[in-house]
Amino acid sequence: MAISFKEKTVWITGASSGIGEALAYEFAKEGAILILSARRKSELEKVAQNCIALGGESHVIPLDLSVQAQLEEVADMVLVKFGCIDVLVNNGGISQRSMVIETPVAVDRRIMEVDFFSGVILTKKVLPAMVARGYGHFIVISSITGKFGFSLRSAYAAAKHALHGFYESLWAELHEKGIHVTMVCPGRIHTNISLSALTRSGEAHGIMDHAQSGGISAEQCAQKIMKAVKKQKIEVYIAGKELLMIYFKRYIPWLFFKLVSRVKPM
Numbered sequence: 001m002a003i004s005f006k007e008k009t010v011w012i013t014g015a016s017s018g019i020g021e022a023l024a025y026e027f028a029k030e031g032a033i034l035i036l037s038a039r040r041k042s043e044l045e046k047v048a049q050n051c052i053a054l055g056g057e058s059h060v061i062p063l064d065l066s067v068q069a070q071l072e073e074v075a076d077m078v079l080v081k082f083g084c085i086d087v088l089v090n091n092g093g094i095s096q097r098s099m100v101i102e103t104p105v106a107v108d109r110r111i112m113e114v115d116f117f118s119g120v121i122l123t124k125k126v127l128p129a130m131v132a133r134g135y136g137h138f139i140v141i142s143s144i145t146g147k148f149g150f151s152l153r154s155a156y157a158a159a160k161h162a163l164h165g166f167y168e169s170l171w172a173e174l175h176e177k178g179i180h181v182t183m184v185c186p187g188r189i190h191t192n193i194s195l196s197a198l199t200r201s202g203e204a205h206g207i208m209d210h211a212q213s214g215g216i217s218a219e220q221c222a223q224k225i226m227k228a229v230k231k232q233k234i235e236v237y238i239a240g241k242e243l244l245m246i247y248f249k250r251y252i253p254w255l256f257f258k259l260v261s262r263v264k265p266m
C-alpha cells in the first residue's frame with residue numbers, strides 16, 4: 001500500500017529556507033499537518049502561507065537548535081498541543097569553513113549542538129509517544145560528509161558522522177516496533193548553507209560557494225527525499241559525481257585517500 005502523509009503530523013526543523021522549506025512543500029502537497037521550526041519567524045510564516053496554499057495545515061513554532069532548555073520546553077509544548085508526532089525531520093543545521101588547527105573548541109561545540117545534539121534532544125522527547133503508538137519516522141538530514149571527512153569540515157563531518165551512529169542504533173533497537181529512520185546524505189545542493197557556515201571566529205562565512213551554487217536545487221533534493229521516505233529507505237544518497245567518494249572509500253580506500261585532500265572544499 002502506498003504510504004500517505006495525509007493528516008500526519010510532521011515536525012520540520014530548519015524549515016525557514018533551503019531543503020527544510022522545500023520538504024515542507026512536499027509534505028504540504030500530501031495534506032500533512034506541518035510544524036515549522038527555525039529561528040527566523042518571519043521566514044517561517046511565509047513558508048507556512050505557501051504550505052496552506054498547497055493543501056497542508058501549518059503551525060509556526062520558532063526555536064533555536066543550540067539551546068537545549070528551549071528545545072525541551074518547545075518539545076513539551078508541541079506534545080501537549082499535537083499529542084504525538086508522526087514524522088520528525090531533523091534538518092536544521094550549520095556548516096563550517098575552517099581548519100582544525102585554527103578552530104576554537106567553542107566553534108566545534110556550537111556545530112555539534114546544532115547539527116547533532118538538537119536532533120538527539122528532540123528525538124528523545126517525541127520517541128516515547130511514537131513507541132507507545134507503534135509508529136514514528138525520523139528523517140535525518142546528514143550529508144555525504146557524514147560518510148567521509150574532508151578539508152574545512154572537521155566539526156561538521158564529526159556531527160554528521162555522529163548522527164549515523166546514533167540513528168543506526170535507534171533503528172536497531174526499535175524498527176520492529178514501527179519506528180522508521182531515513183538517513184539522507186545530500187551532496188552539493190544549491191541553498192544558503194555556505195553563507196551561514198561558521199568560520200574560525202564563529203562568524204558566518206557569508207559567501208555563496210561555487211560548489212553550492214553548482215549543486216542541484218533544494219526542490220529536486222526534497223522530491224528525492226520524499227521518494228526515499230515513501231519507500232521507507234534507511235539510507236539515501238542525493239548527489240552528483242561527488243557521490244563517487246563514498247564508493248571509493250568503501251570499495252577502493254587507497255584511491256579515496258589519494259583523492260580526498262584534492263576535493264575542493266568551497
Ligand SMILES: NC(=O)c1ccc[n+]([C@@H]2O[C@H](COP(=O)([O-])OP(=O)(O)OC[C@H]3O[C@@H](n4cnc5c(N)ncnc54)[C@H](OP(=O)(O)O)[C@@H]3O)[C@@H](O)[C@H]2O)c1
Pocket residue numbers: 013014015016017018019020037038039040041043063064065066091092093094095114141142143144185186187188189190191192193194196212215218
Ligand atoms: N546544501 C547542501 O549542499 C547540503 C549538503 C548536505 C547536507 N546539508 C544539510 O541540509 C540541512 C539543511 O541545510 P540547507 O542546505 O537547506 O541550508 P539553509 O538554507 O542554510 O538551511 C538551514 C536551516 O537551518 C536553520 N538553522 C540554522 N541554525 C539554526 C539554529 N541555531 N536554530 C534553529 N534553526 C537553525 C536555518 O534557519 P534559521 O536561520 O531561520 O534559524 C535554516 O532553516 C543542514 O542540516 C545541512 O547540513 C546541506
